[in-house]
Structures are given as C-alpha cells and as structure tokens.
Amino acid sequence: MLEEAQFYEVLDKDSKLLQCNLCGKHCKILPKHFGFCKSRKNVNGELRLQNYPKIASYHRDPIEKKPLYHFLPSSKTFSIGGFGCNFTCLNCQNYMLARNSYELTNTIKIMPERIVKTAIDEKCRSISWTYNEPTLYFEFARETALIAHEKNLKNVFVSNGYMSEEALAEMVKFIDAFNIDLKSMDNKFYKEICGGSLDLVLDNLKTVYHTRNELNDGHGPHLEITTLLIGDLNTSSDEIRSLCDFIVCELGREVPIHFSRFFPQYKMQDMPATPIEKLERAREIAVDAGIEYVYLGNVATDSNSYCPNCGEKLISRNGYFTQGEKKIKDGHCLSCGHKLNFILR
Numbered sequence: 001m002l003e004e005a006q007f008y009e010v011l012d013k014d015s016k017l018l019q020c021n022l023c024g025k026h027c028k029i030l031p032k033h034f035g036f037c038k039s040r041k042n043v044n045g046e047l048r049l050q051n052y053p054k055i056a057s058y059h060r061d062p063i064e065k066k067p068l069y070h071f072l073p074s075s076k077t078f079s080i081g082g083f084g085c086n087f088t089c090l091n092c093q094n095y096m097l098a099r100n101s102y103e104l105t106n107t108i109k110i111m112p113e114r115i116v117k118t119a120i121d122e123k124c125r126s127i128s129w130t131y132n133e134p135t136l137y138f139e140f141a142r143e144t145a146l147i148a149h150e151k152n153l154k155n156v157f158v159s160n161g162y163m164s165e166e167a168l169a170e171m172v173k174f175i176d177a178f179n180i181d182l183k184s185m186d187n188k189f190y191k192e193i194c195g196g197s198l199d200l201v202l203d204n205l206k207t208v209y210h211t212r213n214e215l216n217d218g219h220g221p222h223l224e225i226t227t228l229l230i231g232d233l234n235t236s237s238d239e240i241r242s243l244c245d246f247i248v249c250e251l252g253r254e255v256p257i258h259f260s261r262f263f264p265q266y267k268m269q270d271m272p273a274t275p276i277e278k279l280e281r282a283r284e285i286a287v288d289a290g291i292e293y294v295y296l297g298n299v300a301t302d303s304n305s306y307c308p309n310c311g312e313k314l315i316s317r318n319g320y321f322t323q324g325e326k327k328i329k330d331g332h333c334l335s336c337g338h339k340l341n342f343i344l345r
Contacts, residue, residue, distance in 0.1 A: 002048035005040050006139060007167055016045035023086045023135055024162045024200045037084040038100050039136040052140045054107045056097050057081040057131065058115070060122045062320035066158050067258050067297055069305060070342045071177040071222045072126060073315055074322040077156060078119035080144075081131030083107075087160050088195035089183075090267040091230060097132045112144035116151055126176070128156035135163040138171070145174040160194075161201040168204055172211045177222040177343070179258075180205055184227075184234040185242040193233065202246065209251040222343050223255055226297070227282075230262040231271050235278045237285060244289035253290045254308075254341040259283060260297035276301075293341070309338035 007021040011028065020027045020035045027035035029042040039051045063077045085098035092098050119127050127148050129141050134157045145155040154176040161180040163171065182205065184190060187198040205225070212220035227243060229235045247255055259282045262274040279296045286294040292308035305315040307327075312335040314327045327334050328342055 002041075002043065002050070003052045003139065005047040005049050007164065008040075008047040010045065013045075016042065018042050018045070018047050020047060021164050022138060022167050023164055024196060025086050026164070037086045037133070037136050039084045049139060051082055051084065051137060053109055053111050055080055055082045055110060056106065056108065058108070058110070058118070060124060061128070062322075063126065063128075063156075064317065064320045064322060066128055066130060066156060066179050067226065067260075067295070068156065068177055068179055068222075068224055069258075069295060069303075069315075069317075070224060070256050070293065071156070072154065072343060072345070073305075073325060075125040076123060077126040077128040078115070078122055078124040079128045079130050080115065080137075082129075082134075082137050083132060084136045085133040085160075086135065086162055086196070087133065090193050091228070091262060091265045091271075093265045094131050095266045112140070112147050115144050116147045116153065119148070119153055120151060124153070126154040126156050128158060130156070130158040133162075134159055135167065135171075138163075138167060142170070142174050149174070160196070161204045162196050163204060165203070165207070168207055172208060172221050175221050177224075178208050179224045179226055180208065182225050182227050182243060182246075185239050185246065186234065189234055193230075202250070206250055209255065223251070224258065225255060226258040226260055228260045228262055229274050229278055229282060230268070231274055235274065235282065237281065240282045240285045241289065244286045244291055248290050254292050256293040256295065256341070257286055257291055258295045258297050259286075261299045263298065305342075307333040307336060307338055307340065309333065310336035312336070314340070314342075 009019050011017045011019050016031045018029045020040055025036050029035050031042045034041045040047050041050055059079045061077050061079045063072050063075050083100050156177045157175050158179045190196045190198045208223050259279050276299055283294050303317040304313055316323050
C-alpha cells in the first residue's frame with residue numbers, strides 16, 4: 001500500500017474529491033487522478049504518495065554547489081534528486097527530472113536509513129534535497145532528516161519557495177538551510193515563465209528568515225537566495241533594486257544573494273546567454289543597497305567572502321574549492337569583531 005500523503009483535505013465525500021495543500025497549486029484531485037506535480041494520487045478518496053521511497057539520483061557535492069556559501073563552507077553534502085516539480089519554468093535545466101520524463105527503470109529505491117548511512121560513509125556533513133523541487137518529497141525528506149539529525153547531519157532544501165504556509169511551518173523544524181530562488185519581482189514573469197505566483201514566494205522567504213529567531217534557541221534555518229538573470233526578462237535596474245530593497249527591508253542585509261548567469265536551456269534554447277555586464281551591474285546595485293554578501297554564479301569572477309565592515313578576506317574560493325574560516329571566530333570577524341552570517345558547524 002502506498003504511503004498516505006500529508007496536507008490534504010476532503011472537499012466532497014460523495015465524489016471523493018480531494019484538495020492537496022502541500023504547495024501553492026492547491027490541486028483539486030478526483031479519484032484515480034494525480035496532482036499537477038504527479039507525486040500524489042487520489043486513491044479511493046485518500047491522497048497517496050507516488051514518490052516514496054523513489055529518487056532519480058544521488059551524488060556527493062561541495063556544499064558551495066547548491067549554492068550555499070555561508071553554510072558549512074568547504075564541506076561535502078549528499079545530494080538527493082527526485083522527480084517532478086510544481087513549476088513549469090521555461091528555462092529549467094533539470095527538466096528531465098522536473099517533467100517526470102525518466103522511465104520507471106531509472107528510478108532508484110532507497111530508504112531514509114540508507115541515505116543517512118551513505119552520507120556518513122561519503123564523509124558528508126549534510127543531506128541536500130535538490131535537482132528537482134524538494135517540497136514534493138516532504139514526507140520522505142522529513143523522515144530522512146529526523147534520522148540525519150540523530151547522526152549529527154544537517155539538512156538542506158534547494159527550493160523554488162512555492163510550498164504552502166502549512167507545509168513550510170513544518171519544514172522549518174527539520175531543515176537547517178534553504179537556498180530559495182527569487183526568480184523575479186514581477187508576478188507576470190512568475191506566471192508566464194514559471195507557472196506560479198510571486199507573493200507566496202515572498203511570504204515564504206519572510207517566514208524562513210524570521211523563523212531563525214523563533215526556533216532552536218535562535219538557530220533556525222539558514223537562508224541564501226539565488227536569482228537567475230535571464231537576458232532582458234528580469235535584469236532591469238529597477239527590478240534589481242526592488243529585489244534588493246525587499247531583502248534589506250523585509251529580511252536582512254546579511255542574507256547572501258547569488259546572481260546567476262542564464263545559459264540556453266529547455267524551451268529557451270533560442271535566447272542567448274546573459275551578458276556578464278548585467279550580472280556585474282546587479283552586483284553593484286545590491287552592494288549600493290546595503291546587502292552585505294553578493295555573489296555571481298555561472299561566471300568566472302571573485303567569489304571570495306569578505307567582512308562587510310572592514311573588508312578582510314574571510315573565505316577564499318577557487319571554483320568549489322574553499323579555504324579560510326580562520327578569520328571567523330564565534331560568528332565574528334577576527335579583525336574587527338563585526339557579527340557575521342556564517343554557519344560553521
């Protein structure tokens with residue numbers, strides 16, 4: 001018997017119509033039908049998981065690849081990739097996973113205990129749910145995360161941030177770090193390019209950030225943000241300023257932002273790679289707005305971390321190879337004493 005899903009309700013007992021409340025789609029699902037993401041199915045009036053314990057891939061990665069530059073820097077993370085997504089991004093680089101295009105023979109069945117043991121054997125300090133949208137694996141990820149915590153492993157979600165308020169309230173209890181895509185500050189972009197809406201993502205970013213001071217004695221989930229800059233679609237100076245103002249005013253200037261370069265993918269094969277000048281301009285705007293840690297991705301550039309107060313180099317990076325941390329002690333810069341936003345252990 002398939003595992004029962006969480007976060008759903010019965011809308012009509014006679015027709016057995018269900019509503020899934022895992023994410024912002026709030027799919028209404030008739031018997032024998034799937035939700036949008038295809039990870040949940042109405043089986044005789046109960047919502048049953050289709051993806052437990054099935055994944056698409058696993059791999060040992062540098063944590064910086066997520067990208068997380070301020071969470072356990074220079075460590076390895078055990079990456080888990082699954083099937084499905086609740087977005088339809090036209091530029092998706094993992095569309096073979098997100099659109100469920102793999103055949104069943106490519107599915108890997110692996111239990112939570114085995115994931116944790118393998119992560120430990122691979123000398124990883126964390127488990128990352130990535131490559132596809134991890135929200136769809138909520139039940140599987142939580143079971144794995146609770147076992148991981150018993151073994152002193154951390155848990156990471158690399159997400160589009162489109163989970164429901166109800167689901168996120170539970171996620172922040174077992175996920176130690178999020179990298180969330182903030183794809184644009186334009187709801188039209190979210191609707192036409194991603195198949196979602198902006199407001200829920202903004203609300204969820206605020207929830208993750210402010211939960212830090214409400215859980216685990218002030219040590220709630222760490223947050224970093226990634227924005228993929230695509231040609232002229234989301235790169236105007238006004239939009240970048242709006243994004244940066246949101247981070248500074250609604251979150252905190254210490255939240256790292258990664259501006260990543262777009263390359264032609266999936267249904268955007270005809271669009272050229274984003275000019276590097278647009279990324280550099282975005283970095284200038286972010287720094288001017290007061291954001292303390294600004295990084296560029298998918299481009300060869302300075303990716304070191306510096307103290308936002310005195311400019312001391314804290315961590316040196318060459319690709320995904322990092323070194324440093326000796327300039328950070330008890331969460332502060334050794335040179336000037338400025339409070340820093342790094343999780344080292």
